[in-house]
Amino acid sequence: MPKSNSETVDFDEIIDRRAVGALKFDPALLQSVFGRQDLWPSWVADMDFKAASEIQNALRQRVEHGVYGYESDNTRLPEAVCSWLDERYDWSVQPGHILFSPRTLTSISVLISLFSNKGDGVIIQPPVFYDFKMLIHAQHRKLVKNPLKLEQGTYQMDFEQLESVAAQPENSLLILCNPHNPIGRVWSRETLSRLAKICAAHQVFVIADEIHGDITYQHRYTPFASLSDAAAQNCASCVSPVKSFNLAGVANSMIVIDNEDKRQQCKDWFNQFEINKNNVFTTSAMLAAYTRGGDWLQQVTHYLQQNIDTVRDYLQQQIPSLKMIEPEGSYLLWLDFRALNLDAKQLSSFLVEQAGIAGNPGHWFGREGAGFARINIACPKKVLLEALAKLKTAVDALA
Numbered sequence: 282m283p284k285s286n287s288e289t290v291d292f293d294e295i296i297d298r299r300a301v302g303a304l305k306f307d308p309a310l311l312q313s314v315f316g317r318q319d320l321w322p323s324w325v326a327d328m329d330f331k332a333a334s335e336i337q338n339a340l341r342q343r344v345e346h347g348v349y350g351y352e353s354d355n356t357r358l359p360e361a362v363c364s365w366l367d368e369r370y371d372w373s374v375q376p377g378h379i380l381f382s383p384r385t386l387t388s389i390s391v392l393i394s395l396f397s398n399k400g401d402g403v404i405i406q407p408p409v410f411y412d413f414k415m416l417i418h419a420q421h422r423k424l425v426k427n428p429l430k431l432e433q434g435t436y437q438m439d440f441e442q443l444e445s446v447a448a449q450p451e452n453s454l455l456i457l458c459n460p461h462n463p464i465g466r467v468w469s470r471e472t473l474s475r476l477a478k479i480c481a482a483h484q485v486f487v488i489a490d491e492i493h494g495d496i497t498y499q500h501r502y503t504p505f506a507s508l509s510d511a512a513a514q515n516c517a518s519c520v521s522p523v524k525s526f527n528l529a530g531v532a533n534s535m536i537v538i539d540n541e542d543k544r545q546q547c548k549d550w551f552n553q554f555e556i557n558k559n560n561v562f563t564t565s566a567m568l569a570a571y572t573r574g575g576d577w578l579q580q581v582t583h584y585l586q587q588n589i590d591t592v593r594d595y596l597q598q599q600i601p602s603l604k605m606i607e608p609e610g611s612y613l614l615w616l617d618f619r620a621l622n623l624d625a626k627q628l629s630s631f632l633v634e635q636a637g638i639a640g641n642p643g644h645w646f647g648r649e650g651a652g653f654a655r656i657n658i659a660c661p662k663k664v665l666l667e668a669l670a671k672l673k674t675a676v677d678a679l680a
């Protein structure tokens with residue numbers, strides 16, 4: 282266990298999330314999406330762990346205050362976020378360049394609508410988080426693919442193909458996912474710099490979804506906007522404590538945007554719809570996360586790393602036909618089922634009916650993901666081992 286000033290957190294505790302209506306465990310939803318309820322819910326990207334005690338205490342204190350009226354704009358929170366980003370990632374952000382938004386997907390949707398026109402192309406890099414496609418279509422933009430290439434077990438960006446799609450004048454935006462959901466890559470400074478150059482050369486504005494940036498293993502996350510002034514001027518960065526601190530039900534998301542003109546356009550949009558008031562609990566939770574959550578984050582990352590090691594070892598020893606794509610960040614694992622020779626429909630059915638897993642079949646992330654599946658390992662190790670044992674029985678039965 283790494284050194285820590287705070288208490289040691291018990292991530293092995295099994296907590297009943299059904300009691301509070303957790304989306305991931307919702308019986309009606311499991312039934313409608315997967316056709317069954319008796320599954321290991323591994324499909325929604327949140328953690329089955331309690332939030333840091335520092336965050337719980339901050340919320341408790343705020344509840345106990347008892348008055349929940351309008352709050353003035355909080356300057357402490359943007360300052361805390363700036364210190365966090367600077368100390369951890371050498372990213373110097375001005376507090377005034379941070380805009381608050383209800384969700385990261387809200388931010389991306391607003392950015393698409395403001396900085397491209399109907400019919401324009403938006404470039405994504407599949408296999409990638411499926412909601413990008415949904416937002417692009419909802420905004421009546423064209424989905425343009427720059428698929429990742431899988432080379433010797435590692436995904437790489439295809440810069441030649443990117444150059445050609447970026448050069449088409451109607452393709453005005455690119456959504457970067459770093460760390461990349463579902464494959465878990467933490468893009469290197471070199472890779473990001475190549476992408477930045479191509480996008481700048483062809484006036485393709487970058488929406489950098491960095492929601493998973495705080496959870497990385499041996500690799501350090503490089504914020505796109507920290508590459509250079511030119512990169513910072515040509516991007517809007519979406520950062521959030523939602524994934525790293527498990528606050529999807531309470532926290533806001535943020536857009537960091539250095540370009541003054543574009544920042545003003547975003548501000549005007551949020552003001553137009555009056556999306557500019559704080560939720561008092563959100564502010565308390567986020568402030569606690571960014572000022573006192575570091576120890577907890579270190580501990581949870583360590584626990585997640587152990588779960589990743591567990592899956593890797595288990596597959597190698599018990600289910601050698603399945604392979605794990607080594608994650609560099611996030612708690613999402615991308616598993617390679619191609620050796621089972623199942624088509625997309627068969628793999629989906631195998632996962633549910635034989636293995637009892639409500640995971641995310643790879644084709645949800647684009648046809649480039651076919652033959653793979655994403656699982657979420659942010660759960661107690663005991664739960665993970667039970668799921669792996671069931672998976673082994675299912676794979677053995679295919680032989």
Ligand SMILES: Cc1ncc(COP(=O)(O)O)c(C=O)c1O
Pocket residue numbers: 326383384385386387410458462490492493521523529534
């Ligand atoms: C890459 C990525 N972006 C955005 C989201 C959604 O974030 P939010 O709930 O804040 O919209 C997720 C959730 O899984 C994600 O993985």
